[in-house]
Amino acid sequence: MKVEQQKKQQQSNTKMNTPNPPHVLILPFPFQGHINPALQFSRLLISKGLRVTLIVYAEITTELTQGQLGSLAVHFLSTHDDEEEEPAVQAGGFGFLDRFAKTVKKELPRVACEIERETGSGAACLVYDSVAPWALEVAREMNIPCASFFTQPCAVDAILYSYYEGRIRAPITDKEEKFRVDGMAEVSLAVHDLPSYLHDEDDEYAPECLALLAAQFSNVAGADWVFCNTFTALEEKIVHWMCNKFRFKAVGPTIPSIYLGKQLSSDDTCHEYGLSLFKAQHSPTYLKQWLDSQQPKSVVYVSFGSVASLSDKQTEEVAAALEKLDRPFLWVVRKSEQDKIPPGFVEDTSDRGLVVTWCCQLEVLAHASTVCFVTHCGWNSTIEALSMGVPMVAVPQFADQPTNAKFVEDVWGVGRDGEEKAMARSEEIEWGVVEVMEGERAKGIRKNAEKWKTLARAAVADGGSSDRNIEDFVDELVNLQLLKRLEL
Numbered sequence: 001m002k003v004e005q006q007k008k009q010q011q012s013n014t015k016m017n018t019p020n021p022p023h024v025l026i027l028p029f030p031f032q033g034h035i036n037p038a039l040q041f042s043r044l045l046i047s048k049g050l051r052v053t054l055i056v057y058a059e060i061t062t063e064l065t066q067g068q069l070g071s072l073a074v075h076f077l078s079t080h081d082d083e084e085e086e087p088a089v090q091a092g093g094f095g096f097l098d099r100f101a102k103t104v105k106k107e108l109p110r111v112a113c114e115i116e117r118e119t120g121s122g123a124a125c126l127v128y129d130s131v132a133p134w135a136l137e138v139a140r141e142m143n144i145p146c147a148s149f150f151t152q153p154c155a156v157d158a159i160l161y162s163y164y165e166g167r168i169r170a171p172i173t174d175k176e177e178k179f180r181v182d183g184m185a186e187v188s189l190a191v192h193d194l195p196s197y198l199h200d201e202d203d204e205y206a207p208e209c210l211a212l213l214a215a216q217f218s219n220v221a222g223a224d225w226v227f228c229n230t231f232t233a234l235e236e237k238i239v240h241w242m243c244n245k246f247r248f249k250a251v252g253p254t255i256p257s258i259y260l261g262k263q264l265s266s267d268d269t270c271h272e273y274g275l276s277l278f279k280a281q282h283s284p285t286y287l288k289q290w291l292d293s294q295q296p297k298s299v300v301y302v303s304f305g306s307v308a309s310l311s312d313k314q315t316e317e318v319a320a321a322l323e324k325l326d327r328p329f330l331w332v333v334r335k336s337e338q339d340k341i342p343p344g345f346v347e348d349t350s351d352r353g354l355v356v357t358w359c360c361q362l363e364v365l366a367h368a369s370t371v372c373f374v375t376h377c378g379w380n381s382t383i384e385a386l387s388m389g390v391p392m393v394a395v396p397q398f399a400d401q402p403t404n405a406k407f408v409e410d411v412w413g414v415g416r417d418g419e420e421k422a423m424a425r426s427e428e429i430e431w432g433v434v435e436v437m438e439g440e441r442a443k444g445i446r447k448n449a450e451k452w453k454t455l456a457r458a459a460v461a462d463g464g465s466s467d468r469n470i471e472d473f474v475d476e477l478v479n480l481q482l483l484k485r486l487e488l
């Protein structure tokens with residue numbers, strides 16, 4: 001072991017052996033795409049010797065129970081007052097937002113006291129989802145430092161910050177306008193490349209969503225740290241720009257280390273230690289056997305994440321593309337979406353395709369038989385594919401997805417962006433898959449995909465940019481705790 005590595009290991013061991021290591025509370029927004037990075041960030045902190053309790057707002061599910069996920073404690077908060085009200089999280093409504101805020105404000109200080117009684121250590125920091133900026137006040141009332149955690153990339157954050165500061169006005173009506181945004185002036189953005197809520201006048205939820213996203217910046221300058229699930233090499237200039245604005249640290253990719261060529265004692269594969277809000281009808285073993293039975297680099301993986309509800313027409317177009325491609329495929333269609341699949345499709349394609357309600361996406365992306373990913377470009381899916389070197393065919397739907405798709409093709413060169421966002425025709429999907437698999441362009445895409453895979457691994461490796469940022473945060477917390485003890 002190199003001297004530097006030995007020193008790091010010793011330091012880490014010292015933190016591990018601290019009788020009362022700092023205890024961090026992590027509060028994700030109650031959606032799958034926010035819980036996943038928060039959960040994995042928790043594991044990274046645990047691997048550095050901290051204690052962590054993940055606080056999950058439980059309106060989203062009644063099936064999960066309080067407990068431990070390996071070394072991670074999970075605490076579910078529930079809304080006793082509002083039992084009558086319709087759970088709206090999965091339906092995409094906004095009623096739950098107030099209940100979420102009300103419940104956390106009321107319950108979190110009590111939970112922190114409970115944890116302190118049980119473990120002997122008080123909360124040392126609250127890491128809250130950036131879309132819950134009111135949590136900063138909760139931390140201040142609890143008299144603890146706090147960090148805002150962004151689950152979308154810096155490019156998207158920079159655009160939304162421009163909107164927040166009034167440099168972009170919404171709704172954008174001139175569809176020919178071009179944008180250059182502070183922090184990433186070298187990228188020219190068409191209207192359809194921007195987060196959808198800035199310009200999609202047909203989306204009835206756009207104003208509320210935009211307000212929610214703009215509010216991320218309302219008090220972020222006051223947060224003690226600002227984290228983002230990205231890595232420096234991926235968004236170098238924007239990361240530096242963010243560092244000049246906020247106490248910013250890129251800490252990603254926040255995906256289980258086992259998929260990044262590293263094995264932390266604190267984590268394992270996603271289906272063993274995940275916290276999934278969706279049920280898969282097939283066991284992980286069945287899925288693995290199915291993937292194992294396919295040729296290397298042959299399976300087209302298709303998924304639109306945990307929120308997007310495709311139109312009947314878009315679902316038909318995806319199905320038609322898969323029929324015409326005549327290649328093996330694995331398509332995730334959540335249970336609530338299954339009735340949109342054209343009649344007979346599943347039976348007609350069963351010799352080469354599998355339609356599932358949910359799967360462990362990371363296992364699929366990491367599998368040798370997967371060749372490309374037809375994706376909505378939710379940020380987790382995008383950074384997971386980038387980290388595993390899987391080329392993408394973008395079929396963005398809403399929110400940050402169009403911007404992520406633009407970067408996938410034009411900035412990172414790892415796939416094809418859709419011509420007509422939110423409504424991709426079957427030919428476009430079909431050609432996209434062929435383009436990322438065959439010919440000269442595919443070679444370049446594969447080369448870039450390998451490059452980003454290597455850089456993602458380097459970011460989380462010991463001494464890598466994200467690893468160092470997490471170490472620095474942990475050191476700061478340990479020092480703060482020591483100071484607090486000396487003051488007592």
Ligand SMILES: O=c1ccn([C@@H]2O[C@H](COP(=O)(O)OP(=O)(O)O[C@H]3O[C@H](CO)[C@@H](O)[C@H](O)[C@H]3O)[C@@H](O)[C@H]2O)c(=O)[nH]1
Pocket residue numbers: 031032033034036151152303304305306307308332357358359360361362377378379380381382384398399400401
């Ligand atoms: O069958 C599946 C499908 C998805 N996933 C996982 O679920 C997560 C999905 O996250 P993401 O790809 O970001 O999509 P959404 O669920 O749509 O995420 C929401 O949250 C993201 C982070 O804020 C945004 O980037 C998206 O636009 C927004 O829709 C990923 O970790 C996937 O690995 C599975 O494990 N199994």
